[in-house]
Amino acid sequence: MFGAGILKGLGVTLKEFIGTYVDDVKRIPSRYVGGRAEIEQRIGSEQTGLFTIQYPEERRKLPERFRYIPMHVYDAETGENRCTACGICAKVCPPQCIWIVRAKDENGKPITRPAEFCIDTTICMNCGLCAEFCPFDAIKMNHDFEIAAHERMPYLVFDLQALRVPTTYYAQIRPTDWAEEEAIRAAKEAEKAAKEAAKAARAAAKAAQAAQAETVAAAPAKRTPEEEIERLKAEAAARRAAQVTETAEETVTPATAAPAAPTAPAQRTPEEIERLKAEAAARRAAKAGGEAAPVPIEVAPLPAAAPESVAPVVEAAPPTTAGAQRTPEEIERLKAEAAARRAAKAAQG
Numbered sequence: 001m002f003g004a005g006i007l008k009g010l011g012v013t014l015k016e017f018i019g020t021y022v023d024d025v026k027r028i029p030s031r032y033v034g035g036r037a038e039i040e041q042r043i044g045s046e047q048t049g050l051f052t053i054q055y056p057e058e059r060r061k062l063p064e065r066f067r068y069i070p071m072h073v074y075d076a077e078t079g080e081n082r083c084t085a086c087g088i089c090a091k092v093c094p095p096q097c098i099w100i101v102r103a104k105d106e107n108g109k110p111i112t113r114p115a116e117f118c119i120d121t122t123i124c125m126n127c128g129l130c131a132e133f134c135p136f137d138a139i140k141m142n143h144d145f146e147i148a149a150h151e152r153m154p155y156l157v158f159d160l161q162a163l164r165v166p167t168t169y170y171a172q173i174r175p176t177d178w179a180e181e182e183a184i185r186a187a188k189e190a191e192k193a194a195k196e197a198a199k200a201a202r203a204a205a206k207a208a209q210a211a212q213a214e215t216v217a218a219a220p221a222k223r224t225p226e227e228e229i230e231r232l233k234a235e236a237a238a239r240r241a242a243q244v245t246e247t248a249e250e251t252v253t254p255a256t257a258a259p260a261a262p263t264a265p266a267q268r269t270p271e272e273i274e275r276l277k278a279e280a281a282a283r284r285a286a287k288a289g290g291e292a293a294p295v296p297i298e299v300a301p302l303p304a305a306a307p308e309s310v311a312p313v314v315e316a317a318p319p320t321t322a323g324a325q326r327t328p329e330e331i332e333r334l335k336a337e338a339a340a341r342r343a344a345k346a347a348q349g
């Protein structure tokens, strides 16, 4: 029907006109009394009615997630840049509007700090990918949109100095993000501190264990009175046994202490063999004389193989002036033989 659309449009206008004042009345104190505070409330889909502010004298409060040009965050307490010049933000930036130059130390070695960090704001499309990918929370999206200038250079290419903001500013414009990031950072630091504390505790326990082991090794063992008595008894018994052994060793005769006689025939020199032959001949002569010896003589017969077995040894051995080693039994036997010879001579004479 003719004019129905016009009436419908006028109805919408009238509704918004009335809604503007109804909304103001609902939000007492109204914008006319509260001024800027009322303006900050009128944000979001719940707003009704027409709303006009006197910009730039009046400004609406921006939503926390509002983003425009990136900003470089530094630690407000230390003044240290969070940025390590890793270059990730420059790599992920779709229009490639970030330039980074890494700083160097006095030896010319690159360090983890940026010497130059520039963003061409005329190219930046405010996507926020650089802030999303930064692993050190060093680059964040700023709320500042009032960057209009007449010339691109140098006003619209922001260097490090123009981009730098303290963490306090970031916490002010993005309190939710700041709180979340700080909670994550605190949890990580607490975890790291707990790990270090656990490591230190393990090291301390190990050192204490080693010290205790050393102390136990150095200190005498603790014994019960019964164990101590048994130990003293054992020591006394050992002392007595040692004394008895010493006494027995002192009373042993030289003959007893001498080593056992060898079972093998004694090695004799040719002179001794001749002497023994002479003695044997003397004994035979004495027997032939029919006279009994006054002293029984027991002369061990020479082994038949003795001369043959001795000969090679005599030929090979160097001449020596030392007498042959004899056993006590042999000495006694030789003494008896000598006495027999003397007796035989006396009988013949």
Ligand code: SF4
Pocket (backbone or CB within 6 Å): 082, 083, 084, 085, 086, 087, 088, 089, 090, 100, 133, 134, 135, 136, 137, 138, 139
């Ligand atoms: S702002 Fe972040 S991502 Fe970019 S270079 Fe610095 S530390 Fe790396």
Ligand code: SF4
Pocket (backbone or CB within 6 Å): 070, 092, 093, 094, 095, 096, 097, 098, 119, 123, 124, 125, 126, 127, 128, 129, 130, 131
């Ligand atoms: S906001 Fe997007 S376009 Fe702008 S500098 Fe960051 S990554 Fe590049």
